[in-house]
Amino acid sequence: MATFGRAVGVTPRPGFWGYLWSWLTTVDHKRIGIMYGATTLAYLLIGGLEALLIRLQLAHAESRLLDPDTYNQVFTMHGLTMIFLVVMGFNSTLFNLVVPLQIGARDVAYPRLNAFSYWMFLFGSILLNLGWLWGQAPDVGWFGYAPLTGVKANPGLGPDFYVMGLQALGVSSVAAGLNFVATIINLRAPGMSLFKMPVFSWMALLTSFLMIFALPVLAIGLIEVMFDRLFGTNFFNPEAGANPLLWQHLFWIFGHPEVYILVLPAMGVISEVLPVFSRKPLFGYPFVVLSGVFIAFLSYGVWAHHMFAVGLGPLANTVFGITTMLIGIPTGVKIFNWLATLWRGELKFKTPMLFALAFIAVFTVGGISGVMHATVPSDYQQTDTYFIVAHFHYVVAGIVFAVFAGVYYWWPKYTGRLLDEGLGKLHFWLFFLGFNLTFGPMHLLGLWGMPRRQYTYPAGLGWDFLNAFQSAAAFLMALGTLVFVINAVKSLRSGAPAGDDPWDGRTLEWAIPSPPPAYNFAEIPVVRYRDELWARKYGPHGERAHAPGTSRRPLSGHNPGGGDGRASDNPGHTDGHGAHIHLPNPSYYPLIVAFGIALGMFGAVMLRPVEVGGLGPLGWALVGLGTLITVYGSYGWSFEPAG
Amino acid sequence: MARTDQKKPNPAADVGTEQHDLTVTYIRVAAVLAVVTLIEVATYYVAMARGLTVSVLLALSAVKFALVVLYFMHLKFDNKILAFVFSGPLLLMIAVGIALMALFGTLIYPGPVW
Amino acid sequence: MAQVERAAEHYTSTGVHPSKLLMWLFLGSDCFFFGSLIATYQAYRGQSLVGPHPHEVFDIPYTSISAFVLLMSSLTMALAVNSIRLGKMGATRIWLLLTAMLGSVFVGGQVFEFTTFVHKGLTLGVNLFGTTFYVLTGFHGAHVTVGIIILLSLLFASFLGRLTPRQAMTVEVAGLYWHFVDIVWVVIFTVVYLLPY
Numbered sequence: 001m002a003t004f005g006r007a008v009g010v011t012p013r014p015g016f017w018g019y020l021w022s023w024l025t026t027v028d029h030k031r032i033g034i035m036y037g038a039t040t041l042a043y044l045l046i047g048g049l050e051a052l053l054i055r056l057q058l059a060h061a062e063s064r065l066l067d068p069d070t071y072n073q074v075f076t077m078h079g080l081t082m083i084f085l086v087v088m089g090f091n092s093t094l095f096n097l098v099v100p101l102q103i104g105a106r107d108v109a110y111p112r113l114n115a116f117s118y119w120m121f122l123f124g125s126i127l128l129n130l131g132w133l134w135g136q137a138p139d140v141g142w143f144g145y146a147p148l149t150g151v152k153a154n155p156g157l158g159p160d161f162y163v164m165g166l167q168a169l170g171v172s173s174v175a176a177g178l179n180f181v182a183t184i185i186n187l188r189a190p191g192m193s194l195f196k197m198p199v200f201s202w203m204a205l206l207t208s209f210l211m212i213f214a215l216p217v218l219a220i221g222l223i224e225v226m227f228d229r230l231f232g233t234n235f236f237n238p239e240a241g242a243n244p245l246l247w248q249h250l251f252w253i254f255g256h257p258e259v260y261i262l263v264l265p266a267m268g269v270i271s272e273v274l275p276v277f278s279r280k281p282l283f284g285y286p287f288v289v290l291s292g293v294f295i296a297f298l299s300y301g302v303w304a305h306h307m308f309a310v311g312l313g314p315l316a317n318t319v320f321g322i323t324t325m326l327i328g329i330p331t332g333v334k335i336f337n338w339l340a341t342l343w344r345g346e347l348k349f350k351t352p353m354l355f356a357l358a359f360i361a362v363f364t365v366g367g368i369s370g371v372m373h374a375t376v377p378s379d380y381q382q383t384d385t386y387f388i389v390a391h392f393h394y395v396v397a398g399i400v401f402a403v404f405a406g407v408y409y410w411w412p413k414y415t416g417r418l419l420d421e422g423l424g425k426l427h428f429w430l431f432f433l434g435f436n437l438t439f440g441p442m443h444l445l446g447l448w449g450m451p452r453r454q455y456t457y458p459a460g461l462g463w464d465f466l467n468a469f470q471s472a473a474a475f476l477m478a479l480g481t482l483v484f485v486i487n488a489v490k491s492l493r494s495g496a497p498a499g500d501d502p503w504d505g506r507t508l509e510w511a512i513p514s515p516p517p518a519y520n521f522a523e524i525p526v527v528r529y530r531d532e533l534w535a536r537k538y539g540p541h542g543e544r545a546h547a548p549g550t551s552r553r554p555l556s557g558h559n560p561g562g563g564d565g566r567a568s569d570n571p572g573h574t575d576g577h578g579a580h581i582h583l584p585n586p587s588y589y590p591l592i593v594a595f596g597i598a599l600g601m602f603g604a605v606m607l608r609p610v611e612v613g614g615l616g617p618l619g620w621a622l623v624g625l626g627t628l629i630t631v632y633g634s635y636g637w638s639f640e641p642a643g
Numbered sequence: 644m645a646r647t648d649q650k651k652p653n654p655a656a657d658v659g660t661e662q663h664d665l666t667v668t669y670i671r672v673a674a675v676l677a678v679v680t681l682i683e684v685a686t687y688y689v690a691m692a693r694g695l696t697v698s699v700l701l702a703l704s705a706v707k708f709a710l711v712v713l714y715f716m717h718l719k720f721d722n723k724i725l726a727f728v729f730s731g732p733l734l735l736m737i738a739v740g741i742a743l744m745a746l747f748g749t750l751i752y753p754g755p756v757w
Numbered sequence: 758m759a760q761v762e763r764a765a766e767h768y769t770s771t772g773v774h775p776s777k778l779l780m781w782l783f784l785g786s787d788c789f790f791f792g793s794l795i796a797t798y799q800a801y802r803g804q805s806l807v808g809p810h811p812h813e814v815f816d817i818p819y820t821s822i823s824a825f826v827l828l829m830s831s832l833t834m835a836l837a838v839n840s841i842r843l844g845k846m847g848a849t850r851i852w853l854l855l856t857a858m859l860g861s862v863f864v865g866g867q868v869f870e871f872t873t874f875v876h877k878g879l880t881l882g883v884n885l886f887g888t889t890f891y892v893l894t895g896f897h898g899a900h901v902t903v904g905i906i907i908l909l910s911l912l913f914a915s916f917l918g919r920l921t922p923r924q925a926m927t928v929e930v931a932g933l934y935w936h937f938v939d940i941v942w943v944v945i946f947t948v949v950y951l952l953p954y
Contacts, residue, residue, distance in 0.1 A: 109775050109779070110775075110779070174786060177782075177786075178779055178782050178783060178786075179779075181728075181778075181782055182775050182778050182779050182782070185724065185770065185771060185773070185778065186769040186770050186771055186773065186775050186778060187769070187770065188770040190768075190770075192770075212732075212782055212783075212785065212786040213732045213735065213785065213786055213789055214789070215786075216786050216787070216789035216790035216793065217789055217790075217793045219790065220790060220793035220794055220797070221793070223892070224797065224892070227881075227888075227892060231881055231882070232881060232882035233881050233882055233888040233892065234882060234884065234885055234887075234888040235797065235888060235889075240805075240806060240884055240885055240888075241756075241801075241804045241805060241806040241884075241885055242801065242804075242885060243747070243800070243801075246747075246797065246800055246801075249743060249746065250793060250797075253739060253743075253793075297735075300735055300738070300739055301738075304746070312746060316746060635910075638910075639914075639919070662842040662843055664839065664843060665835070665839050666836060666839060669832055669835045669836060669839065670832070672832075673828070673829065673831075673832040676828050676831075677825065677828065677829075680821065680824060680825055680828065683947065683951060684817065684818075684821045684951075686951070687817060687951045693953055696952075696953055697952060697953065700947050700951050700952055701947065701952075703947075704943050704944060704946070704947040707828075707940075707943045708940050708943050708944065711831055711936050711939060711940050711943070712936070712940065714835075715831050715832075715834070715835045715932075715936045716932075716933055716936045716937075717929075721773075721777075722771065722772060722773045724771055724773055724778070725773065725777065725778065725781045728778070728781050728782055728785055729781050729784060729785050729788075731785065732785035732786065732788045732789060733785070733788050736788045736789050736792035736793075737792070739792070739796070740792055740795065740796045740799070743796045743799070743800060744796070744799050744800065747799075747800040747801075749799055749800060749802050749803070752802070752803070754803065754954075755802075755803030755804075755805075755810070755954050756803060756804055756805070756806070757803070757805065757806075757808070757810055
């Protein structure tokens with residue numbers, strides 16, 4: 001425990017409890033990022049286990065390994081876990097760890113709000129999973145279509161945990177989104193105009209906007225489901241003349257921007273890794289950035305492509321078919337710019353690079369099947385089959401490649417240690433092979449008519465072999481992930497020290513020690529160029545990058561090839577050790593407020609009748625208690641003296 | 644080239660600046676708001692073609708909306724970033740809302756079922 | 758409070774006060790929140806299979822007055838911000854109190870209005886109109902109530918000496934929230950009450 005603390009740059013206080021308290025009250029973005037990372041990793045393993053259960057069930061026709069009820073819970077939780085807890089969790093991890101350093105800031109704009117986002121994330125994830133304890137985890141698919149979520153079709157607690165778990169996670173994301181927009185807009189180092197900012201931070205900005213502006217729509221949809229279940233409203237009640245399709249609309253108006261919330265940070269990671277491991281600047285930076293902006297806006301105009309087969313009519317289908325094809329264009333622009341970055345680069349095939357290259361390949365495949373879905377008549381055949389499952393795993397599970405690229409790339413910075421290259425490559429090949437052998441055949445199965453969201457299938461339809469094959473292949477991915485966990489543990493225990501700049505990086509986070517000191521930069525740097533660190537090391541146009549005698553050297557106050565060699569050119573290294581820098585005080589109010597909100601939301605679930613596992617009207621006591629705690633925490637937060 | 648921790652000073656523009664007394668402006672705006680509300684209610688009672696009623700009412704409420712945002716919320720005089728950050732989502736939501744109404748058949752409103 | 762004033766002294770890349778930026782972003786997100794509720798109302802407009810229907814319950818003169826009250830509360834709020842920027846704490850307190858009072862009149866008026874509707878048979882679950890109407894206006898009323906609590910907290914803080922002209926930005930940011938809640942009502946009043954069915 002203490003060694004981990006030292007590894008991440010924090011000196012443990014005396015005693016275990018003092019150490020724990022320091023984590024519970026931290027407002028430091030780096031520690032918050034680590035907490036997000038640890039939580040995300042745990043859910044990656046849980047979600048992966050859920051995936052393996054699905055594959056075990058589907059390995060044989062007419063299998064009864066899992067009964068239909070259990071299967072519905074497992075596949076619902078697999079989707080919810082992977083989307084909301086793993087990918088979004090990983091994005092939050094990276095935003096917290098990387099963004100303030102890349103923009104040359106000491107922390108985010110609202111450190112306590114940042115801590116609140118994490119605790120809300122943790123409690124929300126627990127609330128979402130709490131249903132397992134009742135044997136009633138959400139079982140309505142991650143998309144929760146009405147009227148299946150109605151109290152008539154689903155009297156148990158599953159949909160209630162679904163609604164409240166997602167609401168809690170939504171609060172976390174909106175708070176984080178607000179914080180990171182404020183941070184990126186207002187706390188950039190002097191001289192760093194938006195068009196000099198690293199692409200990852202740009203994508204973080206766009207993702208944060210999307211989070212703020214998409215989650216409220218989901219919140220309303222969820223409120224409507226909850227009110228129907230608890231208070232007898234008629235939002236999705238056909239008997240009162242309502243249209244259950246309203247849920248689908250509201251959900252996908254959120255849902256399509258949501259998938260761009262998932263993928264834009266991943267694209268940001270790729271845009272950081274490729275230039276470093278090609279030793280070339282990103283090709284077409286303005287185009288990559290503007291494509292991201294277009295994608296963010298257009299994402300609000302395509303949602304009904306998830307609904308082509310519900311009967312909206314040819315006009316609606318045509319319009320959304322066209323907009324969906326249009327949104328493929330900016331993504332294509334990014335891919336071509338990445339390829340151009342690689343072209344004639346001095347390529348270094350380290351593990352981060354391998355994962356980044358695989359992401360491009362895998363995402364392109366997923367993008368192509370996406371365009372096939374956008375062709376409305378084709379989609380009439382493909383929808384609700386495994387062809388769709390193939391598509392979204394190639395794009396969304398494809399994001400996992402970018403996740404690992406980011407992990408292997410930034411690991412040394414925050415732990416001060418290197419991950420083992422050999423194990424990394426083993427992880428990569430196992431995962432890449434397993435991924436393609438698992439999800440590739442799903443295209444065929446889909447075209448052969450195998451429907452999705454079903455717990456089993458009849459024998460003799462020609463689907464048997466591929467299903468068994470895919471299930472076996474899934475274990476290769478699991479094995480690869482296991483190799484990663486071993487690598488991570490090994491690195492933390494006895495990995496080689498990383499130094500400040502193990503990859504010869506281009507952006508400011510590599511200019512400070514690994515792990516970074518609490519205050520990040522001893523002096524906030526003044527930025528003059530895009531890829532500011534590369535310019536300081538090798539000149540504004542990288543002229544000295546290939547001069548003889550300037551082999552890559554970690555910056556440690558000595559820069560014989562560039563600048564004038566004075567320590568003050570290196571933002572992380574001055575003799576002051578940041579003694580004059582004020583950091584914000586730790587606080588326990590974020591934790592208290594998050595707990596209060598989560599408790600209140602749990603209380604709302606418990607309002608359901610005792611026969612199904614709730615507490616009935618006694619639930620109001622929990623709601624009331626949660627509200628009181630929230631109010632108390634909010635006042636404490638507002639009135640406590642800061643930093 | 645030694646740098647201290649002093650960046651280009653760019654403090655939030657509205658701290659410590661000279662403040663003008665805006666009382667008269669606010670009262671004028673409030674008066675206009677009151678009058679427009681009166682006209683809106685009058686429009687409700689005056690019998691005219693449905694399309695005309697709808698257009699007039701929407702236009703009048705847009706005027707009230709704009710007056711509060713621009714003057715009471717000071718957006719007319721503040722940094723353009725704030726205007727961008729608010730009008731972006733506003734316009735986007737209006738567009739999505741119109742699309743939803745079209746999809747549910749209530750945009751070109753056929754009248755109630757009762 | 759202390760947090761706000763400290764941020765104001767810090768460097769910002771754009772010159773925009775961080776709390777102000779945060780509130781405008783939040784209001785942008787609230788546009789989607791209320792927009793979705795209004796869109797739901799509009800999706801089901803005129804679709805109720807049974808009554809009561811809007812024209813059977815609405816009292817337009819009554820609601821017009823409460824709409825006017827809320828608009829005037831925006832005036833008093835703006836005057837509160839104006840006063841604290843001019844350093845006049847006494848006037849600030851009065852305007853804050855008036856705003857909270859006008860807001861309370863509005864909420865009280867709504868509660869009374871809803872009880873009359875319920876007496877006429879319009880409940881949450883009776884039809885689509887009841888469902889969409891109460892949830893939309895209910896969430897708006899909840900937003901107003903939170904605003905009143907915030908205003909009273911600021912008033913209380915000023916009596917404790919914790920709210921001084923140095924915290925003018927806090928009052929301004931609270932004002933932004935209050936005005937937003939008012940303009941949402943401008944939209945709801947027109948769309949729900951005035952537009953022909």
